[in-house]
Amino acid sequence: MRNLCILFFCQLISATGSIVIVTLGGIIGSMLAGNPALATLPVSLMVVCVAATAIPATALMRRIGRKSGFVLASLSAACAVLLAAIALKEQSFVLFAVSAGLFGINMAFTQQYRYAAAESVEVRYTARAISLVLVGAIGGALLGPELVTRAQNWYGDVQYAGSLIAIAVLFVMQGLSLLFLTPLRGEQTVAAGESDRRLVEIVRQPLYRVAVLGAAVAYGAMTLLMTATPISMHVNDGFTIEATANVIRSHVLGMYLPSLFSGLLMDRFGTVRIMIVGVLALAGACMIGLQGHSYLHYWYALILLGVGWNFLYVGGTTMLTLTYSMSERFRAQAINEFTVFGTSASASLLAGMVIHYYGWNLLVMLPLVPLALVLSGLFVVRQDRLLRRPSVRQV
Numbered sequence: 001m002r003n004l005c006i007l008f009f010c011q012l013i014s015a016t017g018s019i020v021i022v023t024l025g026g027i028i029g030s031m032l033a034g035n036p037a038l039a040t041l042p043v044s045l046m047v048v049c050v051a052a053t054a055i056p057a058t059a060l061m062r063r064i065g066r067k068s069g070f071v072l073a074s075l076s077a078a079c080a081v082l083l084a085a086i087a088l089k090e091q092s093f094v095l096f097a098v099s100a101g102l103f104g105i106n107m108a109f110t111q112q113y114r115y116a117a118a119e120s121v122e123v124r125y126t127a128r129a130i131s132l133v134l135v136g137a138i139g140g141a142l143l144g145p146e147l148v149t150r151a152q153n154w155y156g157d158v159q160y161a162g163s164l165i166a167i168a169v170l171f172v173m174q175g176l177s178l179l180f181l182t183p184l185r186g187e188q189t190v191a192a193g194e195s196d197r198r199l200v201e202i203v204r205q206p207l208y209r210v211a212v213l214g215a216a217v218a219y220g221a222m223t224l225l226m227t228a229t230p231i232s233m234h235v236n237d238g239f240t241i242e243a244t245a246n247v248i249r250s251h252v253l254g255m256y257l258p259s260l261f262s263g264l265l266m267d268r269f270g271t272v273r274i275m276i277v278g279v280l281a282l283a284g285a286c287m288i289g290l291q292g293h294s295y296l297h298y299w300y301a302l303i304l305l306g307v308g309w310n311f312l313y314v315g316g317t318t319m320l321t322l323t324y325s326m327s328e329r330f331r332a333q334a335i336n337e338f339t340v341f342g343t344s345a346s347a348s349l350l351a352g353m354v355i356h357y358y359g360w361n362l363l364v365m366l367p368l369v370p371l372a373l374v375l376s377g378l379f380v381v382r383q384d385r386l387l388r389r390p391s392v393r394q395v
Contacts, residue, residue: 003120008136015140032093042100044348049104054337073109074175119184131263141252145245208323210377215316216343221367224347254306278311289364
């Protein structure tokens with residue numbers, strides 16, 4: 001329980017920082033970049049760096065432990081956001097893009113809080129532990145937009161620098177709290193007789209592939225729409241920064257509030273069924289986005305986008321943990337992280353170009369085909385033997 005409390009607090013801070021960077025990334029990018037099509041490039045670089053460092057981050061934590069890896073990530077995040085504040089002061093788009101990329105390195109580590117949560121409890125409580133830690137992001141959904149709006153003028157006449165400096169302080173606090181993590185399940189010993197298969201054998205499992213596909217599509221669809229929303233709302237449609245921040249806050253609440261009960265729902269109705277609900281919710285968000293550009297259209301679409309992400313992403317992570325032994329976990333997780341955040345990076349890179357050249361309507365249609373593929377995959381694996389593991393009710 002101690003580990004879950006620490007991870008909950010750290011998730012809150014990580015979510016706060018991510019929301020500030022995502023909310024301000026496109027806006028600051030449009031202020032500093034000469035070409036409007038490059039406005040989302042800093043956020044895109046952030047997500048690219050998450051994908052690029054996913055495997056190295058996993059390998060490093062395998063060598064030095066999750067606690068040390070998480071602490072290093074917190075300190076790197078503090079340095080990254082301070083560099084972003086300097087970039088604002090110097091009016092340097094290149095420096096701001098570099099700082100966003102460095103922030104992405106931190107995210108490659110902090111995205112693995114959910115694995116640390118799973119490894120802090122017995123197997124049958126995996127879904128609940130993952131959900132509980134993700135609930136910490138609710139605090140980030142409330143604090144992040146407040147820092148954007150209230151702290152934007154805290155540092156002289158450099159708008160938004162105060163918000164970034166405040167985030168740096170929070171990340172230092174995060175690093176200190178992580179020093180109190182206790183050893184996780186599997187870090188000291190591996191159970192006798194546990195399998196240690198080649199990576200290709202793990203990846204060939206249908207359930208593994210569907211779990212990875214579900215999480216990747218969930219993150220890709222969410223990143224595509226969320227990255228484009230501040231540009232579409234604030235830059236193209238003229239909504240205020242406060243209105244844009246409120247929509248992003250509502251979206252993040254939609255992402256993480258379901259974590260209060262999504263783990264319990266998976267225990268009750270099965271992971272596959274809850275993932276199907278997630279697919280339908282994400283498709284619904286796309287359909288609402290096609291209906292118009294009013295504040296309420298953005299608001300409803302982004303909330304449903306968040307709920308769909310939660311069900312599909314938490315479900316995919318829970319499903320993934322059924323496909324490997326503790327001795328195989330780092331290799332299996334590394335491939336999943338690279339795929340998920342590689343997809344997210346591609347979506348982020350697409351967002352700025354699509355919204356600039358083709359508009360919002362085409363952008364919200366792009367996730368529909370991948371979502372149909374996930375739905376088909378879930379139908380195929382719904383009776384997989386791994387879903388019937390003792391003490392884990394999945395369907």
